[in-house]
Amino acid sequence: MTDTEFDLIVIGAGAVAENVADRAVQGGLTAVLIESELVGGECSYWACMPSKALLRSGIALRAAQNVGGTKEAVTGELDVAATLARRDSFTSNWDDQGQVDWVESAGIALVRGHGRITGVRTVSVEHGDGSHTQLTARHAVVVATGSDPVLPDIPGIADVQPWTPREATSAKIIPASLAIVGGGVVAVEMATAYASFGSDVTIIARSGLLTTQEDFAGELVGESLRALGVTITTGVSPTSASRDDAGVTLELSDGSSVLAAEVLVAAGRQPRTTDIGLDTVGIAVGDWLDVDDTLLVRADTNHKHGWLYATGDVNHRALLTHQGKYQARAAGDVIAARAQSKAVHDGAWGAHAATADHAAVPQVTFSDPEVASVGLTSDAARKAGYDIRVVDYELGSVAGASLQADGYKGRARMVVDEKRKVIVGLTFVGQDVSEMIHAATIAVVGEVPIDRLWHAVPAYPTMNEIWLRLLETYGRP
């Protein structure tokens, strides 16, 4: 690479960074990505894709076992080696050449190494051999460095070399037993996958499972994890960790202990902002980067013309690939618009504003049953001051669901803002609900009035008839 001056410099080349650069280039700018590990980032190699590949085979097998006529034909066990091989194909065996080729084809430059801001619109890249490349941005720098796992303050935990989500998603050998610290999305998904592989799994969740979702999500997922053989301990925390030949022992706050071959820590994330030179521009090191709706870093108040943006996990708005990529589209476009003095549409729901981050984030937990939600839970809506009505319905009572699986078990909750008569939140729990959430996202983003939703007729007999049942339960206004 000979150029050292670009319109846009993006630090990081994860899924989110790639999208920012792509939009800016499509908008007529030049852009460079800086990457210290694999182009494609966490999602491609150690998060979304490998974790979903690990889960899919077991979920498909159990789905087949839940249909009369098919279950008689499916009599074998899960092929763990084939499942791991399929996972490896999704990560291209942790080789990023395919993504590098895409970056090149999109007209984006790539510099490998560790990027650090050195001043306003300047970035230094440290290469593996200790040499440096100095880059200058004519218009903007985007921090898209993602997040790292948190290691909780448990005496001895670092010494036992616990698994992080990276080891859990890239493992080549399935441990006979696995203790999981945490009760969030990673804990639940990895417990589902490893229990399917025959590992003896124990979850240690101090405050329960999936506590940021509606209560019934954690309850239904917990029930089915127990049926898969998972032990779930709630209300207790590990007080110490040690390893010997037998494996890792976690002492728990209730005086009991858990012995497992490996321990996975799934206790949330922290921002990758400790070593990216933020101090050189007067911004606190090690914090999440708070941004406005055009993804401009708010702490960068020293400079009249904003140049520093943050997208994806590092801004802590929603730690999800699709939401980070949504921010990336807004950021790439607004950077191009500002650079070319074109109109900026940064009002609510404008093309350059990531408004959905506040009110309409969809998320799927790929457990078995799945949890798919969008917008606010009933608790969050009440806390936000909405006057709400909550409508629940058993998904298993819908004809389409009873055809999907014998004895289908699931639930839906619709949260209606009574003032505006629009849905502000929807949660589905059940087999295959992940493919149903987008209709709810459209209803929430579009603020579709309840009386108009009556005219959106779900096909019979599909699981989407849950919409009709929820509306009937709510009553026609």
Ligand SMILES: Cc1cc2nc3c(=O)[nH]c(=O)nc-3n(C[C@H](O)[C@H](O)[C@H](O)COP(=O)(O)OP(=O)(O)OC[C@H]3O[C@@H](n4cnc5c(N)ncnc54)[C@H](O)[C@@H]3O)c2cc1C
């Ligand atoms: C186990 C697991 C499963 C998940 N599953 C899902 C899922 O199913 N769906 C979903 O939507 N989300 C999922 N997530 C969340 C998702 O992985 C993240 O939200 C997403 O990866 C964030 O993307 P990002 O581009 O912001 O960061 P990252 O993907 O972390 O990319 C940041 C990139 O920046 C690079 N970098 C960092 N610092 C520097 C530096 N100083 N110089 C150069 N390069 C640097 C890193 O090497 C990395 O490649 C999952 C997370 C985990 C842990």
Ligand SMILES: NC(=O)c1ccc[n+]([C@@H]2O[C@H](COP(=O)([O-])OP(=O)(O)OC[C@H]3O[C@@H](n4cnc5c(N)ncnc54)[C@H](O)[C@@H]3O)[C@@H](O)[C@H]2O)c1
């Ligand atoms: N399917 C998906 O979309 C998907 C899948 C996996 C991860 N993710 C994303 O990745 C992020 C990280 O996932 P995660 O599961 O690590 O975090 P999380 O925030 O979902 O859950 C963290 C869990 O760890 C527990 N915990 C925190 N500190 C602890 C401590 N000191 N001791 C014991 N327990 C502790 C919390 O109570 C909570 O149960 C999530 O925010 C999620 O958005 C998404």
